[in-house]
Amino acid sequence: MPKIFKITMMLLAVVACSKFNKHNELxxxxxxxxxxxxxxxxxxxxxEMSTGLMNREKLDENSGMLFALGSLGANSRxxxxxxxxxxxxxxxxxxxxxxxxxxxxxxxxxSEKLIVPPYPAYSVLEVNGGDVKKHGIKIGDMVKHEWFKExxxxxxxxxxxxxxxxxxxxxxxxxxxxVEDTDEEETDSVEEVKPxxxxxxxxxxxxxxx
Numbered sequence: 001m002p003k004i005f006k007i008t009m010m011l012l013a014v015v016a017c018s019k020f021n022k023h024n025e026l027x028x029x030x031x032x033x034x035x036x037x038x039x040x041x042x043x044x045x046x047x048e049m050s051t052g053l054m055n056r057e058k059l060d061e062n063s064g065m066l067f068a069l070g071s072l073g074a075n076s077r078x079x080x081x082x083x084x085x086x087x088x089x090x091x092x093x094x095x096x097x098x099x100x101x102x103x104x105x106x107x108x109x110x111s112e113k114l115i116v117p118p119y120p121a122y123s124v125l126e127v128n129g130g131d132v133k134k135h136g137i138k139i140g141d142m143v144k145h146e147w148f149k150e151x152x153x154x155x156x157x158x159x160x161x162x163x164x165x166x167x168x169x170x171x172x173x174x175x176x177x178x179v180e181d182t183d184e185e186e187t188d189s190v191e192e193v194k195p196x197x198x199x200x201x202x203x204x205x206x207x208x209x210x
Contacts, residue, residue: 026145027144028100028144036062036135049067055084056085056087059087061128064128066145066147070123080107081115088109090104091115091125093121098143098149102117102118103137
């Protein structure tokens with residue numbers, strides 16, 4: 001067998017055996033700066049999210065798994081559990097802007113209890129049990145990662161408003177154009193919007209993820 005073919009087959013075997021071969025870095029911050037930095041595996045397909053961290057003997061320090069729950073659909077209800085998971089985990093539930101809105105600490109290994117946030121999460125970050133307490137992670141902290149939208153700071157808002165105000169002042173200094181009076185009243189056409197019919201179908205059962 002040609003050497004190049006052997007090498008190609010080896011590479012294919014490695015990729016096939018490395019289910020979670022997508023690693024990213026993320027940080028957790030608050031108004032005072034960075035609290036923790038993690039190297040995370042990305043669970044993006046439904047199969048990857050259903051498998052999660054099952055059957056792992058350990059999770060390296062400052063490592064975790066980030067679940068792309070937003071890919072399941074805006075109205076999808078998701079629940080986490082610890083079935084076949086051998087290590088205790090802290091779970092951070094995150095909204096679309098990267099804010100942590102709910103935390104579940106020290107999830108019990110092998111438990112089949114459903115862990116359901118108060119409202120659907122855009123993403124969940126699973127880390128070693130005890131990390132929340134260790135790093136002082138709290139609700140309202142921000143997760144910085146490419147999956148989440150950048151939040152506009154108050155300083156940026158003030159700067160934008162100042163620019164808009166300056167442009168408005170410049171416009172008022174321009175010569176006014178004469179506008180012909182008209183007796184006809186202008187009316188805006190309003191398109192009637194019919195209310196959408198309520199969906200009376202039963203809600204789908206939550207998607208259970210590890």
